[in-house]
Amino acid sequence: MEYINLGGVTQMESFLEKFFPEVLTGMKGAKRDAYCKYDNQMLTAFTSSLYIAGVLSSLVASRVTRSVGRQAVMLSGGALFLAGSAVNAAALNIAMLIIGRMLLGFGVGFTAQAAPLYLAETSPARWRGAFTAAYHFFLVLGTLAATVANYFTNRIPGWGWRVSLGLAGVPATVVVVGALFVPDTPSSLVLRGENDMARASLQRIRGLDADIGDEFKDIVVAVEEARRNDEGAFQRLKGKGYRHYLVMMVAIPTFFDLTGMIVISVFAPVLFRTVGFGSQKAILGSVILSVVNLGSVVVSGFVVDRAGRRFLFLAGGVAMLLCQVGVAWMLAGHLGRKNATTMARNYAEGVLALMCLYTFSFGMSWGPLKWVVPSEIYPVEIRSAGQAMTVSIALCLSFAQTQVFISLLCAMKYAIFLFYVGWVLVMTAFMATFLPETKGVPLEAMRTVWAQHWYWRRFVGDAKQDRQVNCL
Secondary structure, three states: HHHHHHHHHHHHHHHHHOOOHHHHHOOOOOOOOOOOOOOOHHHHHHHHHHHHHHHHHHHHHHHHHHHHHHHHHHHHHHHHHHHHHHHHHOOEEEEEEEEHHHHHHHHHHHHHHHHHHHHHHOHHHHHHHHHHHHHHHHHHHHHHHHHHHHHHOOOOOOOHHHHHHHOOHHHHHHHHHHOOOOOOHHHHHHHOOHHHHHHHHHHHHOOOOOOOHHHHHHHOOOOOOOOHOOOOOHHHHOOOHHHHHHHHHHHHOOOOOOOOOHHHHHHHHHHHHHOOOOHHHHHHHHHHHHHHHHHHHHHHHHHHHHHHHHHHHHHHHHHHHHHHHHHHHHHHHHOOOHHOOOOOOHHHHHHHHHHHHHHHHHOOOOHHHHHHHHHOOOOOOHHHHHHHHHHHHHHHHHHHHHHHHHHHHHOOHHHHHHHHHHHHHHHHHHHHOOOOOOOOOOOHOOOOHHHOOOOOOOHHHHHHHHHHHHHO
């Protein structure tokens, strides 16, 4: 997905020369503060415009998904991606760039709403973590492809950036074509009253020889009970019996963005240029990070349904914390002191190594689990609304962070990493205390996990929910 890897495009001198010449001039200033080379609000507005569009579209997608199903929303998201990539590739001014980014943002909101739910609702319970993590795998694969494209198109003088931005149409085409050939989820079809189609869809997903009787019955019972007590998904979230879902709905996307990975992903080339890498080497550094991220997601897919979600959250949190402390220490000691605008090569390579370790830790834990856990913990009556809120909060925070990160880097310098260290410490403690283990639990029986948790069980004793658990 090109939107995660925009930082590579913003390092292309041909791109900066056409749209942001003042940034290019500042980069070449001999006395420019090492941490402030890219402090330009129009550049960050271009980067962050995608996220605000994604917030709006994900909220709309919640109601649309419930009405027309996951498949139709994924198809719409792919079409918006295609339109956005075409506008960006043909851009003649900053306004066209921002319009294209916003179209990509609408695509992000639709696909991020529907795709994780689709994977969670169609996967077997014992492998649901790996199946849902596949969504993050393809995000990272798209990021890697975009970074490699940036590396090679950066060598094309004048218009290489157009090729890079236009290549966002490739994954969009894959989404559109893929959505045309997959059935909608059984839960979504039952929710819309299409029971016969739902049974056929489940049979197709599980295989023609599979016995789907019990699983289909559980889906129908869960949906019918949700429909009988349907006073509105967002209205439900105000009730005591849904307090635990509301907390996780806010906490997981908030903590995800405060790991610091979103700004490292978007602005990795900026960071590498800051510590002394050239334009081409800065993009190559991003390629290396993307390869590491992809490898870690693959490993996570094999581990998540064996070791569990909690283990990965805790192990990843501790490792990320240590890496960020190391980066802050190296930058504090070797960049910016005595007006140094770069750092020695061996220390710059040390920063890259720590970034790789940090990226691997993130890719093992928060990267895929940010999609896995929210898509599986919500009951069917609030599943679309819960996913919409999760995606909206994440995109809203991403917008805020990408809008202010360059200014924070300029103001806080190396301490920006210590800022994220504090948050990683908080979120790791939160997950250790409040997240129950959900591996291997069928979606229709997920309430029992919360009913057995030492803290959340006080909120689960709702009469409507008790009936739904007992009938399962």
